[in-house]
Amino acid sequence: MEKWRTSYRLLKFCNGISYRNSKYQFSGRDSWSIHGKCYSSVASTVLQRNPSFSGITFDDISYFKKILGDRGVVQDEMALESANTDWMHKYRGNSKLMLQPRTTDEVSQILKYCNTRSLAVVPQGGNTGLVGGSVPVFDEFPRILLKVIINVGSMNKILSFDKVGGVLVCEAGCILENLISFLDTRGFIMPLDLGAKGSCQIGGNVSTNAGGLRLLRYGSLHGTVLGLEAVLANGTVLDMLGTLRKDNTGYDLKHLFIGSEGSLGIVTKVSILTPPKLSSVNIAFLACSDYSSCQKLLLEAKRKLGEILSAFEFLDSDAMNLVLKHLDGVRNPLPPSIHNFYILIETTGSNESFDKENLEAFLLHAMESGLVTDGVLAQDMNQASSFWHIREGLPEALMKAGAVYKYDLSIPLEHMYELVEEMRARLDAEANVVAYGHLGDGNLHLNISAPKYDDKILAQIEPFVYEWTSKKRGSISAEHGLGLMKANKIHYSKSPETVDLMASIKKLLDPNGILNPYKVLPSTLVSQT
Amino acid sequence: MEKWRTSYRLLKFCNGISYRNSKYQFSGRDSWSIHGKCYSSVASTVLQRNPSFSGITFDDISYFKKILGDRGVVQDEMALESANTDWMHKYRGNSKLMLQPRTTDEVSQILKYCNTRSLAVVPQGGNTGLVGGSVPVFDEFPRILLKVIINVGSMNKILSFDKVGGVLVCEAGCILENLISFLDTRGFIMPLDLGAKGSCQIGGNVSTNAGGLRLLRYGSLHGTVLGLEAVLANGTVLDMLGTLRKDNTGYDLKHLFIGSEGSLGIVTKVSILTPPKLSSVNIAFLACSDYSSCQKLLLEAKRKLGEILSAFEFLDSDAMNLVLKHLDGVRNPLPPSIHNFYILIETTGSNESFDKENLEAFLLHAMESGLVTDGVLAQDMNQASSFWHIREGLPEALMKAGAVYKYDLSIPLEHMYELVEEMRARLDAEANVVAYGHLGDGNLHLNISAPKYDDKILAQIEPFVYEWTSKKRGSISAEHGLGLMKANKIHYSKSPETVDLMASIKKLLDPNGILNPYKVLPSTLVSQT
Incomplete structure (x- = not known):
């Protein structure tokens, strides 16, 4: 079997456009080229391709059409464009084949076949991730298609809803916002909500x-998901779709x-x-002078x-200034002043007057004790939305501001x-x-x-940010997950013994490594097991 | 290697006393006998012993003493008595050796050694389980000790408490009630509470x-446990002891x-x-005429x-009558009448007057709409405790009433x-x-x-109760878990594919099967993998 090794030195967060100093070696039957793909935001990453994956043949495509019909086999380049790129345009793949199963049995048949044929697979939902987890990579061969995208977006049926227990059962491709709407009319909410709700599944x-x-x-979700159905790499369907709050079997x-x-x-x-x-939602927007007060x-x-607190979000003054500068129509709800920190508090309860009274008493106490320097309580839904818009608009404002290095840390x-x-002390004023x-x-x-993206800035940030986080x-x-971006950085947050066990479990469940390769686990470790 | 097979037909829930119709075969170097152990409450169970386990030798005991000192190696029969029996006296083991490590490193050394020597191990905490999960079994050889109990009760230190985040880190042997007391003085509670809190760890x-x-x-606990440290069968220490609410690595x-x-x-x-x-706790005790109203x-x-509801417990009139008959000093808080169902509602919130007002309004509405036929709100802590005592006293009342067949179902x-x-329709009036x-x-x-325990009653209950539950x-x-009692019944609640994967994971993490053998998974399946 041919051995190939690719080593990259990526110099910037790319927009699917170019590399500098890309180095690669290839020893095999064919030459290959890079088509504007970006595999990592890391200054120096060594990825080793799994040489056991097969290329997709016409026979494979015929087989998939037999299972899914023509409709479920997407080869049109335009249609594949969005499936090959993440929403931030940071990672770009080049897969030429997307399968759109409509049933669990179809997913099972596809995976069973891919596993037998050693075809690598990228599972995809709304493709709204931030770490390159749902974008195909390593499709560089000009004449061989190497990666199948399996998009479950066509599996979007709500299967049941128990209005006593509040248990919703649905297919994986349901868009979050659709589920929120479905529940809203029945007096329930989803236990999760996020900015990408209009697209994410x-x-x-x-x-x-x-x-x-x-x-x-x-x-x-480890607490709120009651059951799942999942298909393993070999096509085995695991029915774990319980609807019970308690099941210790x-x-x-x-x-x-x-x-x-x-x-x-x-x-x-x-x-x-x-x-x-719950019928009563109240929102306050507050300012604090220092982090200790927050x-x-x-x-x-x-x-x-206690029981009515439903959100406690914060942004610092640099974040506020950025939103004010880049988002149209946004204004600071607090009178102009130098505030270092802003806090958004949301309460959700069943009694409007009590909740408001409770929140007002809390705010009064916080003002009197000096924890809060200023604050305002939303008077109506519009004002509440405008407060949320400041917090939720930050990713968009950052995108508009230029290059952005994003870190999602606990x-x-x-x-x-x-x-x-x-971090501020390490970086020049322009960052x-x-x-x-x-x-x-x-x-x-x-x-x-x-x-703009700049090696010098990146070198000041990484690995410092990871090392610092790891020490604490x-x-x-x-x-956000690890995806492709942080697969090789897992050791900053997980012990070697734990990562070794993860790799063993990956090997047990997906011995051929066909499911989302090069993601989550360090590639070196996966290939060792 | 000698092969032995044991098949039992147990005729009653025993008290560690006797069998009838026990059948066993043995082909090997020695004869063996049964010493009043009860392995299962099942009418007919076939268990196959894992013949690869070693017996404990004097050299082994010397080695354990080297690791733990004399203090940590318990061989005294009196001291072992409670470790060999579950608290309901339903399961009885005959282990002659209990190890009491004080550190993770000691647990690791013990397990590493046991794994190398193929010594079977029963991990034990407070030994308050109801399904025989923490009791040793298969120790029948009169001259060979076959099972090591590892009791972590000496590892009982609280390691840290973060009063901003509310994160408690402690050793596994901490008794639940001690943790509750520790937190109480700091203004926090444990997210779980159960009747066995005085002993369970x-x-x-x-x-x-x-x-x-x-x-x-x-x-x-899948939602509230933020991190764990665990030792694998081979002695590997898995440090997963994070204190973060969010960690997607x-x-x-x-x-x-x-x-x-x-x-x-x-x-x-x-x-x-x-x-x-939270400072405000209110409790109501209500009656409903039918299950639909409940x-x-x-x-x-x-x-x-909504946000203040913290318990919604129920008992039927037969349960109430049992408590009234067998527990001293308990009385029905509702005036004598024929009530078919009783409901205990607890609310926990931060505002006494609002919570009470809210609960009263709820009860009034429930009475007016006919859902509730009678009800009373606890006026003080004593009354609240007396309401809880009815519900929590049920297991004790059942024990006092005679033989009891217990099922814990979702x-x-x-x-x-x-x-x-x-079930009532199936059974005679005396049950x-x-x-x-x-x-x-x-x-x-x-x-x-x-x-009294009676085969005829058991045959009316099982497998009917499991089949019925499975169908729904x-x-x-x-x-309660599966333990020994329901290990071979897992298929009633889990799909074959899921059980197969469980067995594969067991094999991966504990290839010699030394950890709590014969529990959780069907013995036939474990031996196949």
Whole structure:
């Protein structure tokens, strides 16, 4: 078998356009070229391709058409364009084949065939991830197609809803916003909500263990997902689609598929516990003078607002300035002043007057004790939306501002903002360090905004940011996953013994490594097992 | 290697005393006898011993003493008595050796040695389980000790508590009640609470995925446990002891150890998210005329009490009568009348007056709409405790009433009580069918109380109860686990493909099968892999 090795030195976050100093070696039967693909945002990454994967043949395509019909086999380049690129245009693949199964049985047949033929597969939902987890890579052969995209977007039926228990069962391709709408009319909500809700799919949410805005209140998907159906690499269908809150009959294997980014199996159905929709939502937008006050305010909010607290978000003044500069129609709800930190607090409860009264008392106390320097309570839905828009508009504002280096970190609360300050001290003034995130969950979104991508800036950020996070026993990926971007950085957050066991489990469930290769686990480790 | 096979036909739930019709075969170097052990409550069970386990030698004991000192190696029969018996005296082992490590490193050294020597191990915490999961079995050789108990009760230190994030890190041997007391003084609570809190240990709680009284509000341990340290069969220490709410860096392997009943590794440390203690607790005790009203009341409670609802328990009139008859000083808080169902509702919130007002309005509405036929709101802590005592005293009342066949089931709410009615129709009048449980979680505790254990009664109950539950896609063990009692019944609640994968994972993590053998997974399946 031919051996090929590719080593890259990528010099910038690319836009699917170009490399500098790309180095590659190839020893085999054919030459190959790079077609504007970006595999990693890392200054220096060595990836080793798995040489055992086959190329796709006409026979394969005929077989897939037999299973799915012409409709389910997409080869049109225009149609494939969006499936080959992530939404930030940071990662670009070149797959020429996307399969769109409509049933679990079709997914099973496809995978069984791909496994037998050693065809590599990229499972894909809404393709809204931020770490390159759902984009195909290594399709460089000009004459051989190497990667099959399996998109479950056509599996989008709601299967059942139990309005006593609040249990929703649906197919993996259901768009989150559609599920939210479905539940809304029945007096329930999804336990997760995120900016990408208009495109992201529940199967993808589960596969990446999406966090989002409601985690503080309703917990992670490990707690709210009651059951799953997943298809293994060999086509075996695992029916774990329970609808029960309690089931202690053996190992709870659904958790293996929550957050494994499609590398252990393809999630095809989801059963999820949905909370009742509560009628009273209140939102306050506050300012704090220092980070210590933000922490204390969180503690107070947990204590005083306890059962009605549903969001505790923060942004620093650099983040606020960025939004004000780049998003049309946004204004600071607090009178012009120098505020260092802004906090958005949301409460959700069942009694409008009590909740408002409770929140007002809390805010009054926070003002009197000096934790909060200024603040405003939303008077209507429009004002509430405008407060949320500041927080939710940050990714868009950052994209408009130029180049952006994005880090999604969990850091013990007491240390979280130290990283931001140290990062500012390391970087020149032209790199704008912007911090915001889900403070209530200990989740910092650290963004370095710069006029353009620059090696020197990147070298100042990495590996420092990962090493710093690791020293504080933080997580280098709080909610985005590892994907391609951080697969080789897993050791910053996980012990070697744990990573070894992950690799063994990958080998057990997907011995040929066909599911989402080069993602999640370090490539060296996967090839060793 | 000698082959032995044992087949039992057990005729009653025994008290460690006797068998009838025990059948056994032995072909090997020695004869053996049964010493009053009870392996299963099943009418007919075939267990095949794993012949590859070694007997414990004097050299082994010397080695353990070198690691643990004399203190940590318990051979005294009196001291071993309680470790060899479950608290219901239903299962009885005969192990002659209990090890009491004080550190993770000691656990690691012990397991590494046991794995090399093929010594079978029973991990044990507070030994409060109800399915024989923590009791040693197969120690029948009169001259060979076959099973080592590893009791982690000496590992009982609280390691850290973060009062901003509410994250508690402690060793596995901490008794649940001690953790509750520790947190109480700091203004926090444990997210789980159960009747056995005075003895059960957090490591055991995690290993059995204990449910209990607060699951309705705070969810399962899969959601609240943030990190674990566990030792694998070969002595490898897995440091997964994160303290972060969000960490999406690879597979979240801690979930494998939550609920696997010590069969994949020994949990040595736990990191858990603890909710703030809220000051206002209110309790109502209500009566409903039929099961349909109970269901509707639950739906209303979720909607109207939403964020403050913390328990929704039920018992039927047979359960109430049993408590009144067998527990001293208990009285029905509702005036004498024929009530078919009783509901205990607890709310927990931060505002006494609002919560009470809210609960009163809810109860008034429930009375007016006819869902509730009578009800009373606890006026003080004593009255509140007396309400809880009715519900929590049921297991004790059942023990006092005579023989009891216990089933812990999750059943979709709409069908739950049908099973109770069908069971009553199957059984003679002398068998008293008693139903209670965590209605808010869909968890039914079905108990059949009889003057004495009787094959005829058991044959009327099993396999009917499991088949019925399976048909409704329920769980044959909602919160107690499978242990020894239901290991061979896993197929009633899990698909064959899922069970096969469980067995493969067991084989991967514990290739010699030394950890808690004969528990959780069907013995035939484990031996095949």
